Amino acid sequence: MSSAYFYEMITAHTRAERDQDHIDIILSSRASTPDRTAFITGASTEDPLPVMIGEICRLAGAGADIIALPCNTAHFNYHAISKASPVPVINIIKLTVEYAKFTGAKRVGVMSTEGSFISGVFAAACREAGIDCIECLPDGRAALTDIIYNSIKRSKKVDPAAFERVADQLAGLGADRIILGCTELSLIKKEFCLSDIYIDSLEVLAACAIEVCGSSTTGFPAPLEKFAKLYRF
Amino acid sequence: MSSAYFYEMITAHTRAERDQDHIDIILSSRASTPDRTAFITGASTEDPLPVMIGEICRLAGAGADIIALPCNTAHFNYHAISKASPVPVINIIKLTVEYAKFTGAKRVGVMSTEGSFISGVFAAACREAGIDCIECLPDGRAALTDIIYNSIKRSKKVDPAAFERVADQLAGLGADRIILGCTELSLIKKEFCLSDIYIDSLEVLAACAIEVCGSSTTGFPAPLEKFAKLYRF
Numbered sequence: 006m007s008s009a010y011f012y013e014m015i016t017a018h019t020r021a022e023r024d025q026d027h028i029d030i031i032l033s034s035r036a037s038t039p040d041r042t043a044f045i046t047g048a049s050t051e052d053p054l055p056v057m058i059g060e061i062c063r064l065a066g067a068g069a070d071i072i073a074l075p076c077n078t079a080h081f082n083y084h085a086i087s088k089a090s091p092v093p094v095i096n097i098i099k100l101t102v103e104y105a106k107f108t109g110a111k112r113v114g115v116m117s118t119e120g121s122f123i124s125g126v127f128a129a130a131c132r133e134a135g136i137d138c139i140e141c142l143p144d145g146r147a148a149l150t151d152i153i154y155n156s157i158k159r160s161k162k163v164d165p166a167a168f169e170r171v172a173d174q175l176a177g178l179g180a181d182r183i184i185l186g187c188t189e190l191s192l193i194k195k196e197f198c199l200s201d202i203y204i205d206s207l208e209v210l211a212a213c214a215i216e217v218c219g220s221s222t223t224g225f226p227a228p229l230e231k232f233a234k235l236y237r238f
Numbered sequence: 239m240s241s242a243y244f245y246e247m248i249t250a251h252t253r254a255e256r257d258q259d260h261i262d263i264i265l266s267s268r269a270s271t272p273d274r275t276a277f278i279t280g281a282s283t284e285d286p287l288p289v290m291i292g293e294i295c296r297l298a299g300a301g302a303d304i305i306a307l308p309c310n311t312a313h314f315n316y317h318a319i320s321k322a323s324p325v326p327v328i329n330i331i332k333l334t335v336e337y338a339k340f341t342g343a344k345r346v347g348v349m350s351t352e353g354s355f356i357s358g359v360f361a362a363a364c365r366e367a368g369i370d371c372i373e374c375l376p377d378g379r380a381a382l383t384d385i386i387y388n389s390i391k392r393s394k395k396v397d398p399a400a401f402e403r404v405a406d407q408l409a410g411l412g413a414d415r416i417i418l419g420c421t422e423l424s425l426i427k428k429e430f431c432l433s434d435i436y437i438d439s440l441e442v443l444a445a446c447a448i449e450v451c452g453s454s455t456t457g458f459p460a461p462l463e464k465f466a467k468l469y470r471f
Contacts (some may be wrong), residue, residue, distance in 0.1 A: 009246040012265075016242045022392055027269030032245075033300070036260030067266070067300040159255055 006160065007188035007207065008034050010195065011075040014211045020221040028218040031069050033060045041078040042120030042150075054082060058089045065091045073097075073214045075188045077117060077206055081124035098186075100213055100236065101206040102130040105182050107232045108204070112137040114180025116171060118187050119150055127186055139180040145171045149187070157189040165197060201226070209233075239393065240421035240440065241267050243428065244308040247444045253454040261451040264302050266293045274311035275353030275383075287315060291322045298324045306330075306447040308421045310350060310439055314357035331419075333446055333469065334439040335363040338415050340465045341437070345370040347413025349404060351420050352383055360419055372413040378404045382420070390422040398430060434459070442466075 012032060021027050038060075039051035057079060061072050072094040074080070080098045087094050105113045113136055115127045122140055131138035141149065148171050156163045175183055184204045185191055191207035193199070208225060212233035215222050222230050245265060254260050271293075272284035290312060294305050305327040307313070313331045320327050338346045346369055348360045355373055364371035374382065381404050389396045408416055417437045418424055424440035426432070441458060445466035448455050455463050 006246075006249050009242070009249045012245055012267075013239075013242040016239050016267075017393065023387075024269055024271070024273065024391060027267070029269055030265070030267040031296075031300075032263070032265040032267070034245075034249075034260070034263040034265070036257055036262055038257070040257065063264075063300050067264075067296050154256075158257060160250065 006157070006192060008032065008075050010192060011073075011188065011207055011211060014207065015215060018211060018222050018224050019215050020223040026220075028215065028220050031064055031067050033064055035060050041076065041081065042118045045078070045081055045120035045123050053079065054085060058086060061086065061090045061092075061094065071095065071214065071217055073210055075207055075210060077101075077126070077186050077188060078120040078124075080126055081120060083126075095210060095213060095217070097206050097210045098126045098130045099133075101184055101186065101204060101209045102127065102134050102136070104209045104229065104232050105184060105204050106134050106136050108182065108228050110136055110182040110204075112139055112179050112181050113204075114139040114141075114172075114175030114178065114183040115186045116141065116149055116175070116183060116190055118153060119146055121186060122146060127184070137179075139175055139178045141171060141174060142178075145174040149190075152193075153187055153189045157192055163193055163196070168193060168197075239390070239425060241265065241308050243425060244306075244421065244440055244444060247440065248448060251444060251455050251457050252448050253456040259453075261448065261453050262301075264297055264300050266297055268293050274309065274314065275351045278311070278314055278353035278356050286312065287318060291319060294319065294323045294327065304328065304447070304450055306443055308440055308443060310334075310359070310419050310421060311353040311357075313359055314353060316359075328443060328446060328450070330439050330443045331359045331363045332366075334417055334419065334437060334442045335360065335367050335369070337442045337462065337465050338417060338437050339367050339369050341415065341461050343369055343415040343437075345372055345412050345414050346437075347372040347374075347405075347408030347411070347416040348419045349374065349382055349408070349416060349423055351386060352379055354419060355379055360417070370412075372408055372411045374404060374407060375411075378407040382423075385426075386420055386422045390425055396426055396429070401426060401430075 019027050038056045039053040041053050043049035070092050083096055128138045148167055182202050182204055186206050188207045191205050194205050212222050212225050212229050213236040216233040252260050271289045272286040274286050276282035303325050361371045381400055385396055415435050415437055419439050421440045424438050427438050445455050445458050445462050446469040449466040
């Protein structure tokens with residue numbers, strides 16, 4: 006669902022008066038891509054990387070000149086993806102962490118899949134940005150896995166209390182912002198009304214993708230619109 | 239917005255327990271495609287057909303083996319599109335009219351763009367299906383143009399009263415069903431709660447696309463799920 010939501014988000018947040026003001030999009034949803042977390046955790050030996058690289062090349066071959074990959078976990082080997090891609094690939098992890106810093110974060114809490122936790126993508130990006138990365142404890146991570154795989158991916162209702170408990174855990178560990186670092190979690194932000202301390206990685210990716218394609222954003226939080234304007238490859 | 243909604247609709251209505259149960263989708267949103275109605279009415283000389291055929295070939299080249307075109311007006315020259323496409327193109331107009339008949343319609347009202355009215359696509363499909371086609375009078379058509387171009391395409395709120403007046407006109411002319419025959423109007427069905435007499439062309443296209451790709455639908459009206467199972471090229 007999150008790539009459908011990503012597409013909707015780009016369309017809704019591009020400043021446009023008519024169809025022709027929108028940006029050209031070519032989108033591949035390869036549902037059969039092996040699960041990223043299952044591969045990273047070792048639960049499966051099916052490597053999603055060749056499929057993802059194949060799709061990126063397919064899109065570039067069909068004329069895409071910038072790639073946005075609305076899956077945080079898929080960035081576990083951004084270097085390999087970026088190297089294999091004939092066109093630039095926006096890095097959702099790096100951008101989201103930089104945006105958190107831009108809003109004043111010093112200790113950023115991260116909600117992600119188990120795959121992203123193990124691959125350490127957010128910890129590395131925070132280190133590079135010079136801010137602290139607060140990750141969930143094992144029970145918080147188990148709760149997130151349950152929310153992502155058993156609720157959202159199955160189009161079932163998310164228990165707000167379960168989500169709140171994870172947020173409270175991160176706040177208790179000192180987080181001053183909370184990154185929704187799995188694009189499935191962005192669907193929670195769509196449904197519930199979350200406060201400004203939440204930073205939605207999908208929104209950051211959408212805003213930067215719109216700007217880098219030469220269009221202007223509308224309707225995003227003001228700091229994000231400002232940040233996206235600064236973004237260059 | 240309607241192609242984003244179409245993608246969301248396919249994802250939400252495919253019976254799936256995990257990502258890998260979804261169908262593979264490759265989607266091109268060529269925002270720069272010339273306006274279909276402007277060309278049909280003669281307000282513009284920019285022919286959208288070459289762009290649309292180019293995009294269809296691009297998708298087929300990137301591996302698509304079935305094309306769904308979520309724009310009713312674009313079907314003004316379905317024959318040319320179908321002939322130029324290397325792979326089958328689902329005909330939203332024909333399917334929607336056949337589905338209306340399947341639900342028992344004898345006199346079907348049509349809400350469409352001015353382009354579809356002038357090209358006569360719904361009238362022709364109804365003739366072929368052996369049911370009556372009720373189209374709006376000039377003031378109803380002007381109201382629809384206003385709703386589609388000045389509200390929906392600009393992401394502005396639709397005035398429910400204006401929409402109701404058009405529906406009342408069709409009912410007054412004897413329509414027993416009302417086809418939402420412009421995919422922008424499907425967004426109204428998403429927002430307002432419309433009764434069963436409305437037939438959403440975008441839902442018909444989505445249901446048939448899911449079935450023809452070998453998956454099963456979920457959450458559509460029961461007659462539509464039954465109809466989509468019967469659909470073959």
